[in-house]
Amino acid sequence: xxNFFPKxxxxxxxxxxxxxxxxxxxxxxxxxxxxxxxxTNVGYMPEQPAPFSHAIHxxxxxxxxRYCHSHVEVAAHSNVPDTQTCMACHSQIKxxxxxxxxxxxxxxxxxxxxxxxxxxAPDYVYFNHAVHVNRGISCYSCHGQINEMPVVYQAExxxxxxxxxxxxxxxxxxxxxxxxxxxxxxxxxxxxxxxxGAQYKREWNVNPPVGCGGCHR
Amino acid sequence: xxxxxxxxxxxxxxxxxxxxxxxxxxxxxxxxxHVASCTERAAPTWWxxxxxxxxxxxxVSVFCIGYLISTGVxxxxxxxxxxxxxxxxxxxxxxxxxxxxxxxxxILFLTRQKxxxxxxxxxxxxxxxxxxxxxxxxxxxxxxxxxxxxxxxxPNSNAIWxxxxxxxxxxxxxxxxxxxxxxxFWYTGLVPDLATLRDRATxxxxxxxxxxxxxxxxxxxxQWKHYEMAYLILAGLSTPLVLSVHSxxxxxxxxxxxxxxxxxxxxxxxxAGAIFxxxxxxxxxxxxxxxxxxxxxxxxxxxxxxxxxxILLTGSIVGYAYAMEFFxxxxxxxxxxxxxFMNRATxxxxxxxxxxxFCNVAAPxxxxxxxxxxxxxxxFIVCMFVxxxxxxxxxxxxxxxxxRDFLPSSWNMFYxxxxxxxxxxxxxxxxxxxxxxxxxxxPMICIFEVKAVxxxxxxxxxxxxxxxxxxxxxxxxxx
Numbered sequence: 001x002x003n004f005f006p007k008x009x010x011x012x013x014x015x016x017x018x019x020x021x022x023x024x025x026x027x028x029x030x031x032x033x034x035x036x037x038x039x040t041n042v043g044y045m046p047e048q049p050a051p052f053s054h055a056i057h058x059x060x061x062x063x064x065x066r067y068c069h070s071h072v073e074v075a076a077h078s079n080v081p082d083t084q085t086c087m088a089c090h091s092q093i094k095x096x097x098x099x100x101x102x103x104x105x106x107x108x109x110x111x112x113x114x115x116x117x118x119x120x121a122p123d124y125v126y127f128n129h130a131v132h133v134n135r136g137i138s139c140y141s142c143h144g145q146i147n148e149m150p151v152v153y154q155a156e157x158x159x160x161x162x163x164x165x166x167x168x169x170x171x172x173x174x175x176x177x178x179x180x181x182x183x184x185x186x187x188x189x190x191x192x193x194x195x196x197g198a199q200y201k202r203e204w205n206v207n208p209p210v211g212c213g214g215c216h217r
Numbered sequence: 218x219x220x221x222x223x224x225x226x227x228x229x230x231x232x233x234x235x236x237x238x239x240x241x242x243x244x245x246x247x248x249x250x251h252v253a254s255c256t257e258r259a260a261p262t263w264w265x266x267x268x269x270x271x272x273x274x275x276x277v278s279v280f281c282i283g284y285l286i287s288t289g290v291x292x293x294x295x296x297x298x299x300x301x302x303x304x305x306x307x308x309x310x311x312x313x314x315x316x317x318x319x320x321x322x323x324i325l326f327l328t329r330q331k332x333x334x335x336x337x338x339x340x341x342x343x344x345x346x347x348x349x350x351x352x353x354x355x356x357x358x359x360x361x362x363x364x365x366x367x368x369x370x371x372p373n374s375n376a377i378w379x380x381x382x383x384x385x386x387x388x389x390x391x392x393x394x395x396x397x398x399x400x401x402f403w404y405t406g407l408v409p410d411l412a413t414l415r416d417r418a419t420x421x422x423x424x425x426x427x428x429x430x431x432x433x434x435x436x437x438x439x440q441w442k443h444y445e446m447a448y449l450i451l452a453g454l455s456t457p458l459v460l461s462v463h464s465x466x467x468x469x470x471x472x473x474x475x476x477x478x479x480x481x482x483x484x485x486x487x488x489a490g491a492i493f494x495x496x497x498x499x500x501x502x503x504x505x506x507x508x509x510x511x512x513x514x515x516x517x518x519x520x521x522x523x524x525x526x527x528i529l530l531t532g533s534i535v536g537y538a539y540a541m542e543f544f545x546x547x548x549x550x551x552x553x554x555x556x557x558f559m560n561r562a563t564x565x566x567x568x569x570x571x572x573x574x575f576c577n578v579a580a581p582x583x584x585x586x587x588x589x590x591x592x593x594x595x596x597f598i599v600c601m602f603v604x605x606x607x608x609x610x611x612x613x614x615x616x617x618x619x620x621r622d623f624l625p626s627s628w629n630m631f632y633x634x635x636x637x638x639x640x641x642x643x644x645x646x647x648x649x650x651x652x653x654x655x656x657x658x659x660p661m662i663c664i665f666e667v668k669a670v671x672x673x674x675x676x677x678x679x680x681x682x683x684x685x686x687x688x689x690x691x692x693x694x695x696x
Binding site for chain 1: 377433
């Protein structure tokens with residue numbers, strides 16, 4: 001009986017297997033890296049209607065976060081300041097700066113400035129700012145070194161796995177209540193952080209939910 | 218006196234002699250030609266008609282599933298409190314049918330039941346196609362099917378990890394393992410026959426297709442040695458699956474706290490029911506195939522007879538389980554369980570319950586009589602009853618247990634929508650279309666195994682036919 005296939009066909013299955021394996025590995029690694037919020041969301045820095053700089057307001061001028069984000073300690077939602085808050089100063093300071101045109105227009109028309117939202121949890125996630133900042137979680141934990149950002153960008157992935165990292169081990173992130181809004185504060189060492197965090201966790205009875213219903217109510 | 222003893226001994230050995238597995242003294246080449254030619258002749262007209270009808274029906278199912286996914290599970294009739302209805306009924310129905318194939322191919326192989334050889338190939342194919350139909354329902358009933366990959370333990374940016382204490386997850390693993398092992402087992406058994414088809418191939422396309430599929434099989438001693446070992450190992454792996462898959466399916470219900478579901482009898486009762494329904498489906502499709510392709514010498518009336526006996530046995534186990542559920546409901550003294558079972562038999566779904574009892578318990582009792590096991594029509598009719606009854610069994614278990622919630626204000630009936638009905642009807646199209654493709658492209662009977670059970674295949678054949686006739690007959694009987 002004649003051969004149905006040429007001799008090189010003997011190695012074909014093995015070659016195909018190797019190609020399939022390599023392709024599979026490349027696709028897996030690609031999805032692993034490129035399809036997660038770590039890649040897709042971190043670094044998101046849209047252009048805003050007015051080039052507001054946290055670096056100038058917080059670092060140079062020493063303003064507290066809560067001057068503008070005034071509801072953060074009492075509400076689930078941390079507010080973006082209204083035009084009136086901006087104009088409290090800017091009606092006097094840099095009152096004619098072209099960079100503030102959008103704010104002045106809003107002041108005159110009464111239509112709010114359309115700031116572009118950066119940190120967005122999905123609709124099915126209930127996030128409460130007040131409960132976090134009142135129980136030892138700093139702005140820094142989620143928003144990064146926002147006090148030094150000339151233009152705000154997303155510093156952390158805000159993925160569910162990232163939330164759970166802290167919810168499962170809050171002692172790694174809890175800090176003294178006095179340092180919540182001090183974004184430059186750092187624990188003396190990792191060991192210090194763990195000892196202090198464990199103590200706060202115990203004393204404040206910090207027991208973050210890790211079941212579905214905690215956030216997806 | 219001595220003559221009388223000899224006579225009665227001869228009569229006894231005559232009775233002990235088993236009927237031949239291949240009738241009419243067919244030769245090896247006849248078997249190869251007859252089975253292989255089913256795939257080699259041009260497709261007959263009836264095949265095209267049947268294939269057109271069944272694949273059209275399959276498309277109806279595909280359309281319904283597309284409509285379901287694009288619109289949402291609201292297109293089905295299930296709603297509170299009947300949150301599982303036809304979807305899971307159909308899933309359990311189809312997955313159960315598969316079990317006969319695995320039992321025939323694995324357990325009957327390990328127990329050296331030679332009559333399995335002529336039916337195992339088609340029964341295993343039926344297993345695979347039934348699991349394909351079964352797999353559709355749990356996949357599409359999740360609502361947001363694009364999230365179905367959450368069932369797989371893949372590390373992801375949601376840090377979602379599967380709940381390994383949930384029987385629904387065990388089900389995913391049980392069914393996917395079952396499908397994988399069944400495919401491997403079936404394909405391994407096909408390789409020597411694929412090589413036969415390759416060697417008989419006359420046109421280029423068939424040479425190429427079967428040449429690749431036969432994986433370079435040449436039939437050398439070493440290949441046979443490896444083949445036998447691989448087949449034995451796969452049979453060993455498949456054997457526990459006959460018991461485990463449907464046990465796990467039953468855990469979906471048994472580990473819950475719903476009266477009517479929460480019973481320890483479920484795993485053995487489900488397994489018996491699966492084998493029962495599976496054998497009925499094997500006969501339902503093998504009897505027409507046998508008639509059409511003239512395979513009466515290979516799938517003999519003895520084969521049918523044996524399968525009928527298994528149906529009778531497993532049907533009786535199922536009947537016992539139905540009775541025992543009632544007994545335990547009474548004996549356990551739990552009023553909710555008592556209510557659940559009384560409601561099954563006398564509540565608004567009484568018609569479904571008594572259909573189930575008639576089809577699964579009463580109808581197979583005919584198989585106590587040889588007459589009904591030997592007549593194709595009666596066998597076929599009883600099998601159709603069993604097919605119907607086994608679907609109703611799952612419907613009764615699921616819907617009647619759910620429609621009476623713990624909260625009487627939630628009590629409600631289940632009404633299927635046209636999408637429910639046509640999705641289910643369409644799966645028969647998928648099943649039959651796949652089976653029709655199977656009988657056109659692959660040898661539906663395991664050629665080399667059937668040849669091995671011919672008397673000529675016995676190394677002692679033709680050497681012991683002289684002075685010790687009774688001993689030879691005894692030996693054949695022991696086989």
